[in-house]
Amino acid sequence: MSTIVQPLRWLCLILALFLVTAPLPGHAQGGEYSFPDEGYSSGETGEASYVDDEPVFEDYTSQYESDPDALVEEAEGATEPPPASPPPAPIEPRPPVDLARKAVMIGRTPYLSLKEMMRQVAPLFAFLKKEMGVPEVRLVTGKDYASVLATLERGNIDFAWVGPMAYVIGREKGNLMPLAMARHLGEASYRGVFIARKDGPVQGLDDIRGRTIGFVDPESASGYLYPLYLLQRVKIDPHKACKKVYFLKKHDAVLQAVLAGKLDAGVCLEATVTGSTDPRVKGQILVLGRTDPVPSDVLVCRQDCPVNLREAFLAALLKRTATGSAALGDPGDGPPPPTFAPATEADFQSVQAVWNAVRKVARHL
Known part of the structure; x- marks a missing residue:
């Protein structure tokens, strides 16, 4: 009997140690201000995907934005960004896609709570869905501009809606192409x-x-x-x-x-x-x-984005301008939906000048 009991005792001891050291279900191992992973479509950078016609959207950032104590301090040891390198050589577009089967993915940072941001963009996304003739248009969010552009570079999204400075910095690292600039209340800046x-x-x-x-x-x-x-x-x-x-x-x-x-x-x-x-x-x-x-925020794609996809997307955005705000319905208490104008590299010369001036003192986290 003792030959059986002794191994059982060791087995129970090992099991007890495992249970003590194992993390509890749902316990975050990251930093104090990390974003939850639940509900995101990809675990690589925390992108969250939402379909434009969903009636309810989960808000994963409400606690972060509503708590004034949740201040994210600059990273210790943050260093100067590396000097600018020549932009990569242009690359050829990929083959055309079947728009009738294409789910269009647009990346953006959650500059507001996700629920409020979805409320603002849902009418625009419904308009794009109709004009492009695609089955759906989805919003994919990342924790910051860098993560959204990284998702675009990996090909996990089709377009990114970012600030002009994020684009200027991002084009130094990847093959990006500006398509359209948003105009809020008719303003280009x-x-x-x-x-x-x-x-x-x-x-x-x-x-x-x-x-x-x-x-x-x-x-x-x-x-x-x-x-x-x-x-x-x-x-x-x-x-x-x-x-x-x-x-x-x-x-x-x-x-x-x-x-x-x-x-x-x-x-x-x-x-x-x-x-x-x-x-x-x-x-x-x-x-x-x-x-x-x-200069206003910009919608960008990779240079290898299929020509028919980016042309259909841009045409829909510009048609939105001609159609007018009435096409997207009543915005309620929020701002009216933006209109759009074509974007060119010349639109970002002033942004590049500012970036060149602050590059050495800016912090890159």
Whole structure:
């Protein structure tokens, strides 16, 4: 009997040790501010896929954006980005696709909560679906511009909707092609703003020295790089002059963190402030400065995108411009759907100039 009991004791001991050290189901092993993996279509970069005609959309970022304490500090040891390299040689387009069977995948960062972002883009996606004659148009989200463009480079999506600076940086690394630029309320550009509380310690740009400041994303034009260019002209490097620098990933997250007093100052899209329905904004937020105009966001594809696919996509976007806002229905409380214009490399010359100026001091996370 003892010859049987002794091995059983060892087996029970090993099993107990395994149960103690194994992670609990659903327990995140990553950092404090990591995004959940559940519900995403790909585990490589956290892309989430949503069909345009789904009536309900799960919001995987509401906790992140609504909690003013969820500030993502700049990575320790962040280094200067590498110098620009010559763009890759052009590549030939892939064979045509059957649009009648093609699910069009469009990548974008969740600049708002996913539920609100889907509410804004769903009418546009339904329009594209009809005009292109495709069975569906899906939104695929990544945690930031870099992850969206990486998904495009791998061929997991067809088009990416990114900021102009993300495109300028991305074309140095991959074979990207600009197709169309969005026009919001008819405007071909927008601005970033520095904000602070009216009753806070920061009443001017020079006051950010020794204080905490929040930006949006290391590749955001209005939320980081154009503001960095403005600060550079007044001899302020926030990464040296400020007590702490944070990247919050969303424009409205920066606004809410400043309102809550979690940040002394912040940078976000001007429309985030002017379009806010929060009654506290008008009475409590002070605009410290505005950036130069930033060319509007751009829809891009890979150079090897099938010609019939990109031509159908661009034609649908431009027809949206001619059709007018009425074609997409009532936007409700949100902004009206954007219109679009063709994009060329010349549209990004000013963006390239800003990137060249701030390249050495910008942080790449």
